Amino acid sequence: MSLKVDDPKLEPVAQKVNSGDRLSFEDGVALYRSHDLLGIGYLANIVRERLNGNRTFFNVNRHINPTNVCVAACKLCAFGRQVRDGKAYTMSLDQVWKIAGEGYSEAVSEFHIVGGLHPELSLDWYCEMINGLKERYPEVHLKAFTMVEVGYLARRAKISIKETLQRLKDAGVQSLPGGGAEIFQERVRRVICDHKINGNEWIDTARTAHQLGLKSNATMLYGHIETNEDRVDHLLKLRTLQDETGGFQTYIPLAFHPENTPMQHLSTTGGVDDIKNIAVARLLLDNFPHVKAYWVMMTEKVAQIAQRFGADDLDGTIVEEKIYHDAGAKTSQSLRREDLLRLIRDSGREPVERDTLYRPVERNEASFTVIV
Ligand code: V47
Secondary structure (H helix, E strand, O other): OOOOOEEEEEEHHHHHHHHHOOOOHHHHHHHHHHHOOHHHHHHHHHHHHHOOOOOEEEEEEEEEEEEOOOOOOOOOOOOOEOOOOOOOOOOHHHHHHHHOOOOOOOOOOOEOOOOOOOOOOOOHHHHHHHHHHHOOOOOOOOOOEEEHHHHHHHHHHOOOHHHHHHHHHOOOOOOOOOOOOOOOOHHHHHHHOOOOOOOOHHHHHHHHHHOOOOEEEEEEEEOOOOOOHHHHHHHHHHHHHHHOOOOEEEEEEOOOOOOOOOOOOOOOHHHHHHHHHHHHHHHOOOOOEEEEEOOOOOHHHHHHHOOOOOOEEEEOOOOOOHHHHOOOOOOOOOOOOOHHHHHHOOOOOOOEEEOOOEEEEEEEEEEEEEOO
16 A cells, blocks of 8 residues: 655655654654645554544543642743732642532543642642542542652652652552653753753653553643754653553643743644644654543644544543633633533544543443443
8 A cells, every 4th residue: 555645755754654664753853844734644544543443532530730839930831820829729638529529420530630839738748638539539540640740749758759659659649641741852941841850850750650550641742932853852752761661641742822821922833733743743652552632722623633633532521621721721621421422423433431541431320330
């Protein structure tokens, strides 16, 4: 079979996709530089269907952000606040445990828990929070804390990353979300998130989590001051770690939303760049089982199109979203399960409700069963 692309510079990529060979750094840059969106999408769709057939995954989840207090003050962020800011909030443990059960009528299979780097909340506090959630909602998978939060908690507790992750795991954390990766290139990182752990530390923390048996996701924040080369460098660093550990489940490209951030003079990304970021990732990350089109960030419409350009996951019901909405997102805060089913079916894909570990879920209204 010969695969057709309009841009002659993509011929070598098409040949490699045809034979199942790994793409190089130069291939990645050629893909980002090309305007042949249909050619790129065509190739990405082949890889997507090889890996996941016609299925598109989603879950019934709830986001919980226990605090927006953050010492990092990243230029990319509209969510984090200084302790004394009028809009700063920190939930009590009781509030976290209560809010977890609110706002959605169907049984949630995942809590996605992330927050700011709070200078006074200890590792013990977070372990108690996790423990309390597990006690009250034993069926619900706890996907909690970015590599950045883990790094900060370790530093404050004056223990190693490994010990910190082990403590969180013992308390009930079952996997980690993919946030905080931003762009690994130091030159960019220094501008957009100066006080965060650096790219190597993010990778090292993910490696340690995977070695402890905790799966995680991975993200990349694009559409600010990074170059195409920075994007490819980021993706290949993720691919290298995945070769070593196999611990990543999903990659999620995140478009920068500039509103209410110190970088609000930058414009938002366009639909072409959003779709291209899905497709190029699907082609470069040959060892990642899934690529997620995060509907809150992309809009429902673009996330639906992404299902034909390499994505095989939409994320979930979410219920309450703060990070993107503080940065001006116009999407809804929440979708119902039936909305996700419709979005997927209307893009010609077969919807599969999954748990966090991608096992199919069967449900009736009030409960769900993981099929193993
Ligand atoms: O870590 C922060 C990014 C991330 C902005 O693992 C911003 O399943 C754009 O990681 N504009 C949080 N992006 C979101 C995230 C995520 C979302 C959905 C699913 C999963 C998963 C992970 O959002 C942050 C940061 O990289 N972010 N501020 C902004 N103004």
